[in-house]
Amino acid sequence: MQGKIGGVKRKTVYFTAPxxxxxxxxxxxxxxADEVLVETICxxxxxxxxxxxxxxxFPRDVETDSVISSLRGDFKYPLSYxxxxxxxxxxxxxxxxxxxxxxxxFSFRSHTSHFIANTNYLLPIPNYLLPEIACFLPxxxxxxxxxxxxxxxxxxxxxxxxxxxxxxxxxSLLKEFPMETLVTSDxxxxxxxxxxGIGLNDSIDPDSIKVNNNKNDAMHQSxxxxxxxxxxxxxxxxxxxxxxxxxxxxxGRIVIGSWYGEKQAPIDLGGTFHRSRIKLISSQVSTIAxxxxxxxxxxxxxxxAWEALKRIQPQKWITHRFPIEEAVKAYDLLDKxxxxxxxxxxxxx
Numbered sequence: 001m002q003g004k005i006g007g008v009k010r011k012t013v014y015f016t017a018p019x020x021x022x023x024x025x026x027x028x029x030x031x032x033a034d035e036v037l038v039e040t041i042c043x044x045x046x047x048x049x050x051x052x053x054x055x056x057x058f059p060r061d062v063e064t065d066s067v068i069s070s071l072r073g074d075f076k077y078p079l080s081y082x083x084x085x086x087x088x089x090x091x092x093x094x095x096x097x098x099x100x101x102x103x104x105x106f107s108f109r110s111h112t113s114h115f116i117a118n119t120n121y122l123l124p125i126p127n128y129l130l131p132e133i134a135c136f137l138p139x140x141x142x143x144x145x146x147x148x149x150x151x152x153x154x155x156x157x158x159x160x161x162x163x164x165x166x167x168x169x170x171x172s173l174l175k176e177f178p179m180e181t182l183v184t185s186d187x188x189x190x191x192x193x194x195x196x197g198i199g200l201n202d203s204i205d206p207d208s209i210k211v212n213n214n215k216n217d218a219m220h221q222s223x224x225x226x227x228x229x230x231x232x233x234x235x236x237x238x239x240x241x242x243x244x245x246x247x248x249x250x251x252g253r254i255v256i257g258s259w260y261g262e263k264q265a266p267i268d269l270g271g272t273f274h275r276s277r278i279k280l281i282s283s284q285v286s287t288i289a290x291x292x293x294x295x296x297x298x299x300x301x302x303x304x305a306w307e308a309l310k311r312i313q314p315q316k317w318i319t320h321r322f323p324i325e326e327a328v329k330a331y332d333l334l335d336k337x338x339x340x341x342x343x344x345x346x347x348x349x
Contacts, residue, residue, distance in 0.1 A: 005031055005091070010114040013327045013346075016078045018056035019335065021327050028114060035116050036100055037091040040348045043111050044084040044135035047164060047334055047344065048236050052261040053081055054331050059262055084138045085109035086131040087348075089122075106134050113324060113348050126306050135345055136165070136314045140305040142257065142285040143169035148292060148301075149283040150230055150255045157181040159228040159247055162235030163191040163203065165317060165343050166257065170232055172198050172312045183224065185243075186235070188339040194317055206235075206243065226250070226272075233258055239265035251277040257284070317342040324348050 005028045014022050031037055052058045058075040085107050089100050096119060105122040109115050125134045143166055152158065158179050160171045163186035171184050175198050182200040186192050192203040204224070224247055231244045231254045238260045245268065248254055288296050322330040324346045334341055 005037060005116075008037070008114060010112050011324055012080050012110065012112040013082070013324065014078045014080050015053050019054060019331075021054070021331055022078075023325060023327055029116055031091060031093055031116055032118075033093040033095040035093045035118055036089045036096055036122070038085075038087040038105060038107065038115050038117060038122070039090045040085050040087040040109075040113050040115070041104070041131045042086050042135055042348065043082055043109070043346045044139075045111075045330060045334065045344045045346070046083065046138075047338070047341065048166075049259060050081060050331075051334055051338075052259070053079060054335060057261045057263060080110040080112065082110040082112075083108040084135050085112070085115070086125065086134045087115075104131060104134070106137050108138065111324065111327070111346055123302065126310070128310055129306070130315065132315045132318060132345065133309050133313065136169070136309055136343070137302075137305060138285075139165045140169055140309050140312075140314070141301060142166050143173055144301055144305050144308065145285045145288075146170050146232060146234075146255055146257045146283050147173045148296075149281055149289055150232065150253060152177045152179065152230060154178050155180045156229040157227060157249075158183070158230045158232075159224070159244075160184045160232045160234060161206070161240050161244055162186060162233070162237075162258070163188075163195045164234070164236070165314070167191075167232070167234040168194060168198070168317060168342070169308075169312065169314065170234065170257075171195055171200060172314075173308065175199060176311075181228075183228075190319075190339060191342060194342060206240070228252060231255070236260065236263075237265070238263055238267070241265075241267050245269075245273050245276070245278060248276070248278050251279075253279045253281060255281045255283050259284075314343075318345055320344045321347050 008028055009025050010028055012024050012026055014024055016022050089103050092100050104125045106125055107122050158174050160167050163184050174182055184195040184203045185206050187206055195203040226249050228248050229252050231248045233240055233244045233256045236258045244254045319342045330344055
């Protein structure tokens with residue numbers, strides 16, 4: 001089938017102003033010969049990036065995504081956003097193999113009930129995964145990238161700051177390594193409980209950590225002071241870098257996976273840091289580390305991520321499901337009561 005999409009309109013979430021979202025009904029473009037129509041089943045909210053947009057904390061000088069073509073554009077209102085959509089192919093163009101029809105697929109798409117795409121930009125979902133599990137693919141790919149950039153070593157002591165979805169996935173992957181110690185940290189009790197469910201050594205409240213390089217500081221009296229070989233900063237709070245520095249040992253590594261947007265905080269690079277030889281590693285999933293790129297590409301990393309999703313089964317961390325018609329409620333919850341959430345997803349009838 002090719003051309004007009006008879007009578008089908010899509011519902012798309014738009015960020016229209018700070019703390020304002022709208023659900024807009026739109027006509028679909030014509031279906032091209034090499035394209036398919038996908039009806040969305042579910043899509044996952046990225047609480048980190050999307051709340052920066054919702055709260056008007058996004059930077060004005062970067063693209064929404066410089067790699068994924070469907071997300072290219074500027075950060076400005078009104079903006080449709082999101083990058084974790086799972087759906088079913090309901091129509092195919094004349095040049096598309098009919099085997100695509102009724103196939104469940106993943107796409108880096110904003111929150112919308114229907115979309116048209118070239119099959120080159122769709123990932124078939126393995127038949128061993130439910131659609132809700134597939135919604136975790138972008139975050140799992142991010143977690144795989146973070147762990148690859150960190151290159152854990154047998155017997156190391158590891159700390160993960162932040163136990164949102166990415167932090168939980170990183171901790172789950174690290175649990176598969178023969179670490180000596182694995183500790184996590186998060187402000188929210190719900191997330192610390194989820195983290196302890198992974199089977200790690202401890203999950204601590206950051207409020208119990210005081211960081212000001214004072215020798216009498218409670219942090220410096222704790223068992224965790226300058227204790228970790230490998231630290232991940234995934235909290236979304238730039239001030240957490242001070243805790244990461246204080247808790248990482250001589251010549252240790254700090255992998256920074258948070259995107260802070262326009263949020264800033266003073267970072268203490270004086271004191272003990274100056275002589276610590278600690279490495280600060282910027283890690284972001286859009287690219288592959290140069291030292292791996294000769295052997296790794298995105299396709300190989302996706303295969304690793306699919307298998308990791310099968311092992312970890314992260315749907316257990318879905319705390320809320322909202323029909324797309326209740327998008328306003330979903331973002332209001334994440335804004336006002338994030339302590340009640342881990343993963344929030346939209347469902348589409």
